Amino acid sequence: MMNIGKAAAASGVSAKMIRYYESIGLIPPARRTGSDYRCYTDEDVHVLRFVRRARDLGFAIEDITDLLALWQDKHRASADVKRIAMKHVSALERKIGELQGMVDSLQTLASHCHGDERPECPILADLNAPAGETAARATDVPKRRFGRR
Amino acid sequence: MMNIGKAAAASGVSAKMIRYYESIGLIPPARRTGSDYRCYTDEDVHVLRFVRRARDLGFAIEDITDLLALWQDKHRASADVKRIAMKHVSALERKIGELQGMVDSLQTLASHCHGDERPECPILADLNAPAGETAARATDVPKRRFGRR
DNA sequence: TGTTGACCTTCCCATCCTGTCAAGGTTTAA
DNA sequence: TTAAACCTTGACAGGATGGGAAGGTCAACA
Numbered sequence: 001m002m003n004i005g006k007a008a009a010a011s012g013v014s015a016k017m018i019r020y021y022e023s024i025g026l027i028p029p030a031r032r033t034g035s036d037y038r039c040y041t042d043e044d045v046h047v048l049r050f051v052r053r054a055r056d057l058g059f060a061i062e063d064i065t066d067l068l069a070l071w072q073d074k075h076r077a078s079a080d081v082k083r084i085a086m087k088h089v090s091a092l093e094r095k096i097g098e099l100q101g102m103v104d105s106l107q108t109l110a111s112h113c114h115g116d117e118r119p120e121c122p123i124l125a126d127l128n129a130p131a132g133e134t135a136a137r138a139t140d141v142p143k144r145r146f147g148r149r
Numbered sequence: 150m151m152n153i154g155k156a157a158a159a160s161g162v163s164a165k166m167i168r169y170y171e172s173i174g175l176i177p178p179a180r181r182t183g184s185d186y187r188c189y190t191d192e193d194v195h196v197l198r199f200v201r202r203a204r205d206l207g208f209a210i211e212d213i214t215d216l217l218a219l220w221q222d223k224h225r226a227s228a229d230v231k232r233i234a235m236k237h238v239s240a241l242e243r244k245i246g247e248l249q250g251m252v253d254s255l256q257t258l259a260s261h262c263h264g265d266e267r268p269e270c271p272i273l274a275d276l277n278a279p280a281g282e283t284a285a286r287a288t289d290v291p292k293r294r295f296g297r298r
Numbered sequence: 299t300g301t302t303g304a305c306c307t308t309c310c311c312a313t314c315c316t317g318t319c320a321a322g323g324t325t326t327a328a
Numbered sequence: 329t330t331a332a333a334c335c336t337t338g339a340c341a342g343g344a345t346g347g348g349a350a351g352g353t354c355a356a357c358a
Contacts, residue, residue, distance in 0.1 A: 003334075003335070004334095004335075004336095005333090005334065005335080014316080014317085015335090016315095016316070016317070016318090017315080017316070019336095019337090020315075020316080033324095035323075035324055035325085035335080035336090036323090036324095036335080036336065037324080037325095037334090037335055037336080038335085038336090046277075050276050050277060053275070053276045053278070054276050055315095056251075057251050057254060057255060057276075058248065058251045060314095061314085061315085067273070067276065070273065071273050071276065071277070073268075074268060075268060076268045076270070076273075077265065077266040077267065077268065078262050078263050078264055078265060078266075078267055078268060078269060078270035078272075078273075079263075079264045079265055079266065081262065081270045081272050081273055082259055082262045082264040082270070082272065083264075085255050085258070085259050085262075085272050086255075086259060088255065089252055089255050089256060089259070092248050092251055092252045092255075093252060095248055096245055096248050096249060096252070099207065099241050099244055099245050099248075100245060102205075102206050102207045102241055103238055103241050103242060103245070105206060106206060106234050106235075106237065106238050106241075107238060109234070110231055110234050110235060110238070113227050113230065113231045113234075114227050114228075115227055115228045115231040115232075116226065116227060116228055117226040117227075117228065118226065118227055119222075119223060119224060119225045119226065119227060120227060121225070121227035121230045121231070123227075123230050123231065123234050124216070124219065124220050124225075124227075124230055126202070127199050127202045127203050127206075127216065127220065128195075128199060128220070129202070152305075152306070153305095153306075154304090154305065154306080163345080163346085164306090165345070165346065165347090166344080166345070166346095168307095168308095169344075169345075182353095184306080184307090184352075184353055184354085185306085185307065185352090185353095186305090186306055186307080186353080186354095187306085187307090204344090209343085210343075210344080
Protein backbone atom coordinates (compact mmCIF):
# COMPACT_ATOMS: atom_id res chain seq x y z
CA MET A 1 0.00 0.00 0.00
CA MET A 2 1.41 3.36 -1.01
CA ASN A 3 0.52 6.99 -1.38
CA ILE A 4 -0.22 8.59 -4.70
CA GLY A 5 3.27 10.01 -4.93
CA LYS A 6 4.86 6.58 -4.62
CA ALA A 7 2.39 5.12 -7.08
CA ALA A 8 3.22 7.92 -9.51
CA ALA A 9 6.94 7.30 -9.22
CA ALA A 10 6.47 3.56 -9.55
CA SER A 11 4.20 3.76 -12.58
CA GLY A 12 5.55 6.74 -14.48
CA VAL A 13 2.14 8.41 -14.40
CA SER A 14 2.09 11.75 -12.59
CA ALA A 15 -0.04 12.13 -9.48
CA LYS A 16 -2.02 14.73 -11.35
CA MET A 17 -2.83 12.33 -14.15
CA ILE A 18 -3.68 9.51 -11.76
CA ARG A 19 -6.33 11.73 -10.20
CA TYR A 20 -7.50 12.75 -13.66
CA TYR A 21 -7.80 9.16 -14.87
CA GLU A 22 -9.80 8.39 -11.77
CA SER A 23 -12.08 11.38 -12.33
CA ILE A 24 -12.92 10.34 -15.87
CA GLY A 25 -13.48 6.74 -14.88
CA LEU A 26 -10.56 5.23 -16.75
CA ILE A 27 -9.43 3.65 -13.51
CA PRO A 28 -11.64 2.88 -10.49
CA PRO A 29 -11.64 5.20 -7.47
CA ALA A 30 -8.70 4.47 -5.20
CA ARG A 31 -9.14 3.20 -1.71
CA ARG A 32 -8.63 5.90 0.94
CA THR A 33 -6.91 6.02 4.29
CA GLY A 34 -8.65 7.46 7.34
CA SER A 35 -7.27 10.87 6.45
CA ASP A 36 -8.56 10.61 2.91
CA TYR A 37 -5.25 9.87 1.27
CA ARG A 38 -5.52 7.66 -1.79
CA CYS A 39 -3.62 4.42 -1.46
CA TYR A 40 -2.50 1.96 -4.07
CA THR A 41 -1.47 -1.67 -4.26
CA ASP A 42 1.17 -3.11 -6.55
CA GLU A 43 -1.67 -4.35 -8.69
CA ASP A 44 -3.00 -0.81 -9.06
CA VAL A 45 0.45 0.31 -10.12
CA HIS A 46 0.45 -2.47 -12.66
CA VAL A 47 -2.72 -1.02 -14.18
CA LEU A 48 -1.20 2.45 -14.22
CA ARG A 49 1.84 1.19 -16.04
CA PHE A 50 -0.40 -0.44 -18.60
CA VAL A 51 -2.11 2.88 -19.17
CA ARG A 52 1.21 4.66 -19.39
CA ARG A 53 2.57 2.33 -22.02
CA ALA A 54 -0.62 2.56 -24.06
CA ARG A 55 -0.44 6.35 -23.97
CA ASP A 56 3.17 6.17 -25.12
CA LEU A 57 1.93 4.20 -28.10
CA GLY A 58 -0.46 7.04 -28.81
CA PHE A 59 -3.70 5.28 -27.94
CA ALA A 60 -6.60 7.57 -27.07
CA ILE A 61 -8.10 7.30 -23.61
CA GLU A 62 -11.19 5.78 -25.15
CA ASP A 63 -9.17 2.99 -26.75
CA ILE A 64 -7.32 2.43 -23.52
CA THR A 65 -10.63 1.91 -21.74
CA ASP A 66 -11.35 -0.90 -24.16
CA LEU A 67 -7.85 -2.33 -23.98
CA LEU A 68 -8.00 -2.36 -20.19
CA ALA A 69 -11.27 -4.24 -20.27
CA LEU A 70 -9.82 -6.81 -22.67
CA TRP A 71 -6.67 -7.06 -20.62
CA GLN A 72 -8.70 -7.99 -17.58
CA ASP A 73 -10.95 -10.36 -19.49
CA LYS A 74 -9.34 -13.78 -19.39
CA HIS A 75 -11.62 -14.99 -22.17
CA ARG A 76 -10.90 -12.19 -24.61
CA ALA A 77 -10.27 -12.90 -28.25
CA SER A 78 -6.91 -11.60 -29.42
CA ALA A 79 -8.69 -10.50 -32.59
CA ASP A 80 -10.44 -7.78 -30.58
CA VAL A 81 -7.15 -6.43 -29.35
CA LYS A 82 -5.60 -6.60 -32.78
CA ARG A 83 -8.52 -4.76 -34.31
CA ILE A 84 -8.12 -1.84 -31.91
CA ALA A 85 -4.40 -1.74 -32.53
CA MET A 86 -4.73 -1.83 -36.29
CA LYS A 87 -7.40 0.85 -36.29
CA HIS A 88 -4.99 2.98 -34.33
CA VAL A 89 -2.20 2.24 -36.77
CA SER A 90 -4.43 3.46 -39.59
CA ALA A 91 -5.15 6.68 -37.75
CA LEU A 92 -1.46 7.18 -37.10
CA GLU A 93 -0.62 6.57 -40.73
CA ARG A 94 -3.24 9.02 -41.89
CA LYS A 95 -1.73 11.66 -39.65
CA ILE A 96 1.74 10.86 -40.84
CA GLY A 97 0.52 11.33 -44.38
CA GLU A 98 -0.93 14.73 -43.55
CA LEU A 99 2.24 15.91 -41.91
CA GLN A 100 4.37 14.52 -44.70
CA GLY A 101 2.25 16.43 -47.19
CA MET A 102 2.98 19.64 -45.34
CA VAL A 103 6.67 18.85 -45.25
CA ASP A 104 6.72 18.12 -48.97
CA SER A 105 4.94 21.35 -49.84
CA LEU A 106 7.22 23.40 -47.65
CA GLN A 107 10.36 21.80 -48.95
CA THR A 108 9.33 22.33 -52.53
CA LEU A 109 8.71 25.98 -51.81
CA ALA A 110 11.84 26.42 -49.74
CA SER A 111 14.00 24.85 -52.42
CA HIS A 112 13.05 27.73 -54.70
CA CYS A 113 13.65 30.36 -52.05
CA HIS A 114 16.99 32.12 -52.20
CA GLY A 115 17.01 32.59 -48.47
CA ASP A 116 19.10 35.73 -48.65
CA GLU A 117 18.46 39.41 -47.91
CA ARG A 118 16.27 39.91 -50.98
CA PRO A 119 12.52 40.13 -50.40
CA GLU A 120 11.34 37.83 -53.21
CA CYS A 121 10.10 34.62 -51.64
CA PRO A 122 8.12 31.78 -53.19
CA ILE A 123 7.00 30.66 -49.76
CA LEU A 124 5.14 33.89 -49.17
CA ALA A 125 4.00 33.89 -52.76
CA ASP A 126 2.35 30.55 -52.19
CA LEU A 127 0.69 31.57 -48.95
CA ASN A 128 -0.50 34.53 -50.92
CA ALA A 129 -2.01 32.48 -53.68
CA PRO A 130 -5.77 32.26 -54.12
CA ALA A 131 -6.68 28.68 -53.28
CA GLY A 132 -6.10 26.32 -56.20
CA GLU A 133 -3.40 28.28 -57.93
CA THR A 134 -0.67 27.27 -55.56
CA ALA A 135 2.57 25.82 -56.82
CA ALA A 136 3.45 23.18 -54.26
CA ARG A 137 0.57 20.83 -53.88
CA ALA A 138 1.56 17.45 -55.17
CA THR A 139 0.27 15.98 -51.95
CA ASP A 140 -3.13 17.44 -51.31
CA VAL A 141 -3.75 16.69 -47.66
CA PRO A 142 -4.70 19.64 -45.43
CA LYS A 143 -7.98 19.98 -43.52
CA ARG A 144 -7.54 18.77 -39.95
CA ARG A 145 -4.07 19.67 -38.93
CA PHE A 146 -2.49 17.97 -35.95
CA GLY A 147 -4.05 15.14 -34.03
CA ARG A 148 -7.14 15.97 -32.17
CA ARG A 149 -7.26 12.45 -30.90
CA MET B 150 -17.48 45.52 -48.26
CA MET B 151 -19.05 42.38 -46.88
CA ASN B 152 -20.35 40.81 -43.70
CA ILE B 153 -18.40 38.26 -41.72
CA GLY B 154 -20.37 35.40 -43.27
CA LYS B 155 -19.40 36.43 -46.77
CA ALA B 156 -15.81 36.96 -45.73
CA ALA B 157 -15.81 33.51 -44.16
CA ALA B 158 -17.14 31.88 -47.31
CA ALA B 159 -14.70 33.82 -49.49
CA SER B 160 -11.66 33.02 -47.36
CA GLY B 161 -12.37 29.53 -46.12
CA VAL B 162 -11.99 30.67 -42.51
CA SER B 163 -15.11 30.20 -40.38
CA ALA B 164 -16.80 33.26 -38.91
CA LYS B 165 -16.06 31.79 -35.53
CA MET B 166 -12.35 31.68 -36.25
CA ILE B 167 -12.28 35.15 -37.80
CA ARG B 168 -13.59 36.56 -34.53
CA TYR B 169 -11.10 34.44 -32.63
CA TYR B 170 -8.16 35.62 -34.73
CA GLU B 171 -9.28 39.16 -34.12
CA SER B 172 -9.57 38.58 -30.38
CA ILE B 173 -6.03 37.27 -30.10
CA GLY B 174 -4.64 40.03 -32.26
CA LEU B 175 -3.58 37.91 -35.21
CA ILE B 176 -5.60 40.20 -37.47
CA PRO B 177 -6.56 43.80 -36.72
CA PRO B 178 -10.08 44.65 -35.46
CA ALA B 179 -12.52 44.81 -38.32
CA ARG B 180 -14.28 48.00 -39.26
CA ARG B 181 -17.90 48.07 -38.08
CA THR B 182 -21.16 49.26 -39.61
CA GLY B 183 -23.52 51.51 -37.68
CA SER B 184 -25.21 48.45 -36.25
CA ASP B 185 -21.91 47.00 -35.10
CA TYR B 186 -21.60 44.40 -37.83
CA ARG B 187 -18.03 43.64 -38.83
CA CYS B 188 -17.31 44.41 -42.46
CA TYR B 189 -14.48 43.29 -44.66
CA THR B 190 -12.80 44.39 -47.87
CA ASP B 191 -11.34 42.12 -50.51
CA GLU B 192 -7.96 42.96 -49.06
CA ASP B 193 -9.07 41.71 -45.64
CA VAL B 194 -10.21 38.49 -47.26
CA HIS B 195 -6.81 38.23 -48.88
CA VAL B 196 -5.22 38.30 -45.43
CA LEU B 197 -7.63 35.68 -44.17
CA ARG B 198 -6.79 33.39 -47.04
CA PHE B 199 -3.12 33.81 -46.23
CA VAL B 200 -3.82 32.71 -42.68
CA ARG B 201 -5.92 29.82 -43.88
CA ARG B 202 -3.23 28.50 -46.17
CA ALA B 203 -0.59 28.81 -43.46
CA ARG B 204 -2.79 26.84 -41.07
CA ASP B 205 -3.22 24.19 -43.71
CA LEU B 206 0.54 23.92 -43.80
CA GLY B 207 0.47 23.33 -40.06
CA PHE B 208 2.00 26.61 -38.93
CA ALA B 209 1.19 27.64 -35.37
CA ILE B 210 -0.62 30.90 -34.83
CA GLU B 211 2.57 32.34 -33.41
CA ASP B 212 4.49 31.57 -36.60
CA ILE B 213 1.69 32.98 -38.69
CA THR B 214 1.93 36.24 -36.81
CA ASP B 215 5.55 36.46 -37.91
CA LEU B 216 4.81 35.36 -41.46
CA LEU B 217 2.07 37.96 -41.79
CA ALA B 218 4.42 40.68 -40.65
CA LEU B 219 7.03 39.59 -43.17
CA TRP B 220 4.42 39.31 -45.88
CA GLN B 221 3.45 42.91 -45.34
CA ASP B 222 7.03 44.10 -45.08
CA LYS B 223 8.18 44.99 -48.57
CA HIS B 224 11.81 45.08 -47.42
CA ARG B 225 11.81 41.66 -45.78
CA ALA B 226 14.68 39.26 -46.32
CA SER B 227 13.54 35.96 -47.79
CA ALA B 228 16.00 34.31 -45.40
CA ASP B 229 13.72 35.23 -42.51
CA VAL B 230 10.78 33.51 -44.14
CA LYS B 231 12.81 30.49 -45.03
CA ARG B 232 14.10 30.17 -41.49
CA ILE B 233 10.57 30.05 -40.08
CA ALA B 234 9.54 27.53 -42.69
CA MET B 235 12.50 25.25 -42.11
CA LYS B 236 12.08 25.38 -38.36
CA HIS B 237 8.52 24.26 -38.91
CA VAL B 238 9.66 21.49 -41.21
CA SER B 239 11.97 20.23 -38.47
CA ALA B 240 9.12 20.20 -35.96
CA LEU B 241 6.92 18.34 -38.43
CA GLU B 242 9.61 15.78 -39.10
CA ARG B 243 10.16 15.21 -35.42
CA LYS B 244 6.47 14.54 -34.99
CA ILE B 245 6.44 12.24 -37.98
CA GLY B 246 9.28 10.31 -36.41
CA GLU B 247 7.38 9.92 -33.17
CA LEU B 248 4.27 8.68 -34.88
CA GLN B 249 6.27 6.36 -37.11
CA GLY B 250 7.89 4.87 -34.02
CA MET B 251 4.49 4.08 -32.62
CA VAL B 252 3.41 2.52 -35.89
CA ASP B 253 6.54 0.39 -36.04
CA SER B 254 6.10 -0.86 -32.50
CA LEU B 255 2.46 -1.69 -33.04
CA GLN B 256 3.07 -3.46 -36.29
CA THR B 257 5.82 -5.55 -34.81
CA LEU B 258 3.52 -6.59 -32.01
CA ALA B 259 0.53 -7.15 -34.25
CA SER B 260 2.51 -9.31 -36.62
CA HIS B 261 2.95 -11.78 -33.77
CA CYS B 262 -0.69 -11.68 -32.76
CA HIS B 263 -2.86 -14.49 -34.05
CA GLY B 264 -5.87 -12.23 -34.18
CA ASP B 265 -8.31 -15.07 -33.61
CA GLU B 266 -10.64 -16.09 -30.80
CA ARG B 267 -7.83 -17.20 -28.52
CA PRO B 268 -6.90 -14.89 -25.64
CA GLU B 269 -3.11 -14.98 -26.00
CA CYS B 270 -2.00 -11.63 -27.35
CA PRO B 271 1.50 -10.16 -27.59
CA ILE B 272 0.04 -6.69 -27.85
CA LEU B 273 -1.48 -6.93 -24.40
CA ALA B 274 1.61 -8.71 -23.17
CA ASP B 275 3.68 -5.73 -24.22
CA LEU B 276 1.38 -3.19 -22.64
CA ASN B 277 1.63 -5.37 -19.61
CA ALA B 278 5.40 -5.37 -19.53
CA PRO B 279 7.30 -3.53 -16.85
CA ALA B 280 9.04 -0.66 -18.62
CA GLY B 281 12.25 -1.75 -20.31
CA GLU B 282 11.35 -5.36 -20.87
CA THR B 283 9.14 -4.72 -23.83
CA ALA B 284 9.64 -6.55 -27.09
CA ALA B 285 8.85 -3.97 -29.72
CA ARG B 286 11.03 -0.97 -29.19
CA ALA B 287 13.46 -0.68 -32.04
CA THR B 288 12.41 2.92 -32.42
CA ASP B 289 12.45 4.43 -28.98
CA VAL B 290 10.51 7.59 -29.45
CA PRO B 291 7.44 8.09 -27.25
CA LYS B 292 7.08 10.80 -24.59
CA ARG B 293 4.96 13.61 -26.01
CA ARG B 294 2.35 11.99 -28.13
CA PHE B 295 0.47 13.96 -30.75
CA GLY B 296 1.18 17.51 -31.62
CA ARG B 297 0.61 19.94 -28.85
CA ARG B 298 1.94 22.68 -31.10
C1' DT C 299 -46.64 47.55 -42.98
C1' DG C 300 -45.81 43.37 -40.74
C1' DT C 301 -43.76 39.00 -40.53
C1' DT C 302 -40.35 35.71 -41.32
C1' DG C 303 -35.98 33.91 -41.76
C1' DA C 304 -31.29 34.58 -42.27
C1' DC C 305 -28.02 37.07 -40.68
C1' DC C 306 -25.20 39.35 -37.00
C1' DT C 307 -23.61 40.42 -31.96
C1' DT C 308 -21.45 38.88 -27.33
C1' DC C 309 -20.66 35.50 -23.88
C1' DC C 310 -20.25 31.01 -21.98
C1' DC C 311 -19.16 26.13 -22.29
C1' DA C 312 -16.68 21.90 -24.00
C1' DT C 313 -12.92 19.49 -25.95
C1' DC C 314 -8.14 16.91 -24.64
C1' DC C 315 -4.34 16.23 -21.62
C1' DT C 316 -1.28 18.23 -18.74
C1' DG C 317 0.88 21.53 -15.69
C1' DT C 318 0.84 24.98 -12.11
C1' DC C 319 -0.70 27.26 -8.21
C1' DA C 320 -3.22 28.08 -3.94
C1' DA C 321 -5.13 27.13 0.56
C1' DG C 322 -5.37 23.95 3.80
C1' DG C 323 -4.83 19.20 6.22
C1' DT C 324 -1.44 15.11 7.53
C1' DT C 325 2.57 12.66 8.41
C1' DT C 326 7.19 12.05 9.59
C1' DA C 327 11.63 12.92 11.10
C1' DA C 328 14.67 15.80 13.65
C1' DT D 329 7.42 21.26 18.78
C1' DT D 330 8.43 22.46 14.48
C1' DA D 331 9.64 22.14 9.70
C1' DA D 332 9.63 19.64 5.56
C1' DA D 333 7.42 16.82 2.63
C1' DC D 334 3.62 14.90 1.69
C1' DC D 335 -1.57 14.83 0.63
C1' DT D 336 -6.43 16.96 -0.47
C1' DT D 337 -9.67 19.68 -3.70
C1' DG D 338 -10.38 23.33 -6.79
C1' DA D 339 -9.33 26.75 -10.12
C1' DC D 340 -7.00 28.34 -14.29
C1' DA D 341 -4.32 27.99 -18.53
C1' DG D 342 -3.31 26.57 -23.08
C1' DG D 343 -4.44 25.86 -28.64
C1' DA D 344 -7.68 25.89 -31.89
C1' DT D 345 -12.15 25.00 -32.73
C1' DG D 346 -17.13 24.04 -32.38
C1' DG D 347 -21.68 24.66 -30.22
C1' DG D 348 -25.33 27.15 -28.34
C1' DA D 349 -28.11 30.78 -26.04
C1' DA D 350 -30.13 35.37 -25.92
C1' DG D 351 -30.90 39.19 -28.36
C1' DG D 352 -30.33 42.83 -32.25
C1' DT D 353 -30.58 43.77 -37.61
C1' DC D 354 -31.68 43.42 -42.24
C1' DA D 355 -33.88 42.02 -46.51
C1' DA D 356 -37.50 40.06 -48.97
C1' DC D 357 -42.11 39.00 -49.53
C1' DA D 358 -47.22 39.15 -48.72
